[in-house]
Amino acid sequence: MKFSKKIKIKSNKNRVLSVKFYEVAMGGLLALSCTSAMALDTSFSLHKGDESKTKGISVGVANNFTKGSNWYWSVAYNTLDDVQVKWNNDELYFKTDTIDALISYRQPLKSYNEFFKKITIEYQIGASVALTENKFFWQDLNEEKYFSEQGDINAVLAVAAHYNFNKKTALTLGVKYQPNFSEFGDVSSVFIGINYKFGKVVGY
Numbered sequence: 001m002k003f004s005k006k007i008k009i010k011s012n013k014n015r016v017l018s019v020k021f022y023e024v025a026m027g028g029l030l031a032l033s034c035t036s037a038m039a040l041d042t043s044f045s046l047h048k049g050d051e052s053k054t055k056g057i058s059v060g061v062a063n064n065f066t067k068g069s070n071w072y073w074s075v076a077y078n079t080l081d082d083v084q085v086k087w088n089n090d091e092l093y094f095k096t097d098t099i100d101a102l103i104s105y106r107q108p109l110k111s112y113n114e115f116f117k118k119i120t121i122e123y124q125i126g127a128s129v130a131l132t133e134n135k136f137f138w139q140d141l142n143e144e145k146y147f148s149e150q151g152d153i154n155a156v157l158a159v160a161a162h163y164n165f166n167k168k169t170a171l172t173l174g175v176k177y178q179p180n181f182s183e184f185g186d187v188s189s190v191f192i193g194i195n196y197k198f199g200k201v202v203g204y
Contacts, residue, residue, distance in 0.1 A: 045193025
């Protein structure tokens with residue numbers, strides 16, 4: 001391997017899973033939506049990380065376990081750009097892609113107020129599977145460090161508020177927190193998005 005003549009060159013290698021795997025994963029999400037006879041939530045949200053550069057998006061599907069239940073499952077694809085990690089006195093930034101599998105409880109607010117009675121609070125817990133391999137090579141130290149690897153599993157916690165415009169559409173605002181994302185440490189973000197229900201809606 002030939003190295004550059006510069007005193008210090010940092011090589012930030014962020015290798016994503018193959019396009020074929022990505023298509024299979026997203027195809028699985030779409031397949032779930034076709035197998036549900038009841039209404040199924042689809043969501044799109046924008047994320048802003050606790051670090052100034054960190055931002056990303058999330059797309060997913062969700063449904064309750066049984067008709068009329070407040071307990072839900074969800075599966076989502078997430079990507080965050082410029083997630084910071086500090087190592088060897090350097091600040092490094094990587095792109096992370098994950099698939100999240102979550103269970104949640106949705107609690108509608110009971111109120112006579114027209115605004116508050118349209119709000120539902122959702123509490124989520126689950127795990128994310130890393131789709132990216134993030135490593136860095138310090139050329140002057142001849143040292144390589146992996147900060148995440150494909151298949152890493154990490155815990156996820158989230159709280160969100162849904163404001164229901166009607167029986168099918170809701171605005172979502174929330175906070176997502178990963179206590180220990182591989183070698184990155186804790187990663188958190190705030191997000192805003194739209195939920196839309198496909199199919200027959202009951203119990204509204």
